[in-house]
Amino acid sequence: MKVLLFCCKGFEMMEFAPFYDVLGWAKSEYGYDVEVDTCGFTREVPSAFWNTEIKANKLISEVNASDYDALAIPGGDHLYGFFEEAYDERFLKLIRDFNDSKKNIASVCVGSLPIGKSGVLAGRKATTYHLSEGYRQKELAEFGVDVVNEPVVVDGNVVTSYCPQTAPDVAYTLLERLIGKEKTDTVRRGMGFIE
Numbered sequence: 001m002k003v004l005l006f007c008c009k010g011f012e013m014m015e016f017a018p019f020y021d022v023l024g025w026a027k028s029e030y031g032y033d034v035e036v037d038t039c040g041f042t043r044e045v046p047s048a049f050w051n052t053e054i055k056a057n058k059l060i061s062e063v064n065a066s067d068y069d070a071l072a073i074p075g076g077d078h079l080y081g082f083f084e085e086a087y088d089e090r091f092l093k094l095i096r097d098f099n100d101s102k103k104n105i106a107s108v109c110v111g112s113l114p115i116g117k118s119g120v121l122a123g124r125k126a127t128t129y130h131l132s133e134g135y136r137q138k139e140l141a142e143f144g145v146d147v148v149n150e151p152v153v154v155d156g157n158v159v160t161s162y163c164p165q166t167a168p169d170v171a172y173t174l175l176e177r178l179i180g181k182e183k184t185d186t187v188r189r190g191m192g193f194i195e
Helices: 015-027 082-086 089-100 111-115 132-141 165-181 181-190
Strands: 002-005 035-040 045-046 054-056 068-072 104-107 152-156 158-161
Touching: 002 015, 015 165, 015 181, 035 054, 068 089, 068 111, 068 152, 068 165, 082 111, 082 181, 089 111, 104 111, 104 165, 111 132, 111 158, 111 165, 152 181, 158 165, 165 181
Parallel strands: 002 035, 002 068, 068 104, 104 158
Antiparallel strands: 045 054, 152 158
């Protein structure tokens, strides 16, 4: 199984790290068939805070949805330019390509907004950042989304969540969809999330 972990500039490290670590534990500690490519518009993608960045394995121009089994999207902070890239038509097309092939798409917090803007969530259930009087959920609804105010919402092939705290749950939900519950529970147990 191969996951494209897409980081727009201004992504939140707390939303990126659970995908990277959970999928990494599955591969490194247990030998499960999981690979991850980090991707961005640039080779060095700056996060929201403290001038931290990741080095992307792939550029958006180098990837094709047909080479992957899932797309993972950490959310980010608008003050650091997250939506400049998240709403770029090249990224929206990539999201549509994954959806057209019924591949898993998992996002944390405002990572669901580009999925909504792409049109993929029209008429479907999803969620996004729920605090601050739900202003981001109102934005998501403008894309024709049936917004559900729950921590993690699954509708078909798309997983969305409503704040940074949910990131590990989303990562495990994605892993379970890729390799099954039994193997995912092994990873959960190894990382101390279950007894």
